[in-house]
Amino acid sequence: MLSRSGRRPLWLFGVCVLAGGALLGTWLLASRSGSAVSAVGQEHARTGAQLLPESAIRGSGPVTAYLPFVARNYDGEPSIFGVEIEVGVVSATVSQAQQAGVSWVRYNGLLWSEVEAEPEIRDWSKVASFEQEIRLLSERGLTPVVVVRSAPQWAQKVEGTFCGPIREDALDEFASFMGEVVARYSGPPYNVKYWELGNEPDVDPVLVPPDNVFGCWGDEADTYYGGEYYGQMLKRAYGPIKEADPSARVVLGGLLLVCDPTGPNPAPGTDGCRPAKFLEGVLRAGGGAAFDILAYHAYTQWVAGYPDRDWDLTQGHWEHRGGALLGKLDYVREVMARYGVSKPVLMNEGGLICNASDSNPSDCLLEEFRSAQSSHLIKLYARAWANGLIGSAWYTLNGPGWRQGGLLDENQDPRDPYYALSFMAHLLETSHYSRQLASGTFEGYAFADPVARREYRVYWTNNGSKVFLPLPAGTVAVYSRYGQDITPAGGSVSVGSKPVFVEMTGP
Structure with a gap:
């Protein structure tokens, strides 16, 4: 309209x-x-209440500088x-x-x-x-x-x-x-x-x-x-x-x-x-x-x-x-x-x-x-x-x-x-949809990039809850909604209502 x-x-x-x-x-x-996405307010990983099994996530790779496309x-x-x-x-x-x-x-x-x-x-x-x-x-x-x-x-x-x-x-x-x-x-x-x-x-x-x-x-x-x-x-x-x-x-x-x-x-x-x-x-x-x-x-x-x-x-x-x-x-x-x-x-x-x-x-x-x-x-x-x-x-x-x-x-x-x-x-940019990772109050999807040999995952919760998501070997980085690197020092990231992206090495 x-x-x-x-x-x-x-x-x-x-x-x-x-x-x-x-x-x-x-x-x-x-x-x-564009150009690389500028920071839009610092977004930190939030603490959560539920620890998910390591099998809930796999891994990915670095993001390059962005040009208009x-x-x-x-x-x-x-x-x-x-x-x-x-x-x-x-x-x-x-x-x-x-x-x-x-x-x-x-x-x-x-x-x-x-x-x-x-x-x-x-x-x-x-x-x-x-x-x-x-x-x-x-x-x-x-x-x-x-x-x-x-x-x-x-x-x-x-x-x-x-x-x-x-x-x-x-x-x-x-x-x-x-x-x-x-x-x-x-x-x-x-x-x-x-x-x-x-x-x-x-x-x-x-x-x-x-x-x-x-x-x-x-x-x-x-x-x-x-x-x-x-x-x-x-x-x-x-x-x-x-x-x-x-x-x-x-x-x-x-x-x-x-x-x-x-x-x-x-x-x-x-x-x-x-x-x-x-x-x-x-x-x-x-x-x-x-x-x-x-x-x-x-x-x-x-x-x-x-x-x-x-x-x-x-x-x-x-x-x-x-x-x-x-x-x-x-x-x-x-x-x-x-x-x-x-x-x-x-x-x-x-x-x-x-x-x-x-x-x-x-x-x-x-x-x-x-x-x-x-x-x-x-x-x-x-x-x-x-x-x-x-x-x-x-x-x-x-x-x-x-x-x-x-x-x-x-x-x-x-x-x-x-x-x-x-x-x-x-x-x-060069990804295709791969599969659903989670549904219900905790939702997640995977996208495969055969060009970069990466898998990108996005997760969020739908009811205001927070969950801890373990990051297995192969995880390259975790990003906020705006592209800030929020990769945690520990082995898991907290996911809430604000989606987070996980970049992982692919096959």
Whole structure:
């Protein structure tokens, strides 16, 4: 999502539940509008209570000086690491994106209504700034995911609603438009291969402003919330896109997925969580054959006073499935399997945002919040990678960001979580996911680097506890979230809610 306008109904945010079951609260939307990693506050290994067996860990090697690079998986595909950069700030932030080592950059977006204000008359000069920004991303070796949205007035099924569905008799013209878009921008100097059709389409037009940057193909009166009609649009557009560029990949508009219709806690005012039936509608209409990648969003909210809390795992409407990131992933895979569909999945908008009350906005500037973001970021990318997502995009790179979620500040200078991203992306530059090491309240993952002959492990606890992790022979170093060497003098390291990395010699 870009700069958010208006106010969302309560169910669009959901709730977070505190430990012990106390309700944290439902909240409304306000406007949402390298080099070696420097030290970000000294992080020391913390003492713990539980001693783990030596078999819980093996070993690794030194980290070299870092130069700007574009992250790729060891097989040459874009890496797990992505961000979104808002329209108009690419030139101010593209260097930070490159230096951080990200691969994906989501860009929202290209507006049909700007190019084709009148039917069959396309004025590409209206999107000159779009062309400039996408060209810049491509020149830096970044992989853009471009959102295409906004129906012109003459093509609107819901009159006056730019974010809403396209009239049936205008679908072929939209398909023709998409064919020309892909033909124009799939090759040099733009090199766009990923096209996302809409942004959070599973929202009804009555719930958002008519020119909103997210939504709004939803239909509250429909059993499948408008998903079948969106599926019809996909089927019209898919052919012309592939004809223009057979290597293009059509991305299902990133789903909000406000709650789980099969879960115990449907969001209030959603008629049993009907919005989440949108995906099923798409598949019922045969839309599964008309997209290549399924995308969804996974935000989590923070409040002060809970420094060791895992905010993702306790996201109210998805806690029963494993949290916002993995719970939603489990749900979309379950729905696809029911219809015999199997697609790669991309989490292309997520992060930890500040839920401070209007009377206490300074909470969003607390060091506690930045520390929580740093931990959340590492967990998000590690879990996404370990669970087979093809990418994960933090919203946003540029700052200050919606609800202070940006990795950069208002001057586009790095905040603490930016350094956490930079360290993790560089450390794992040529690695692939190996295996899960621990689950439950103590969580850990291993990543193997066949180039450096190293294994990198990341560990943390999810309940505020601390454990002692023995370091066997072969351990080279232990690092904080920001890359500081915190290798203990003794034979074990204390692990708590702040993730630690262990570098080890590999096979």
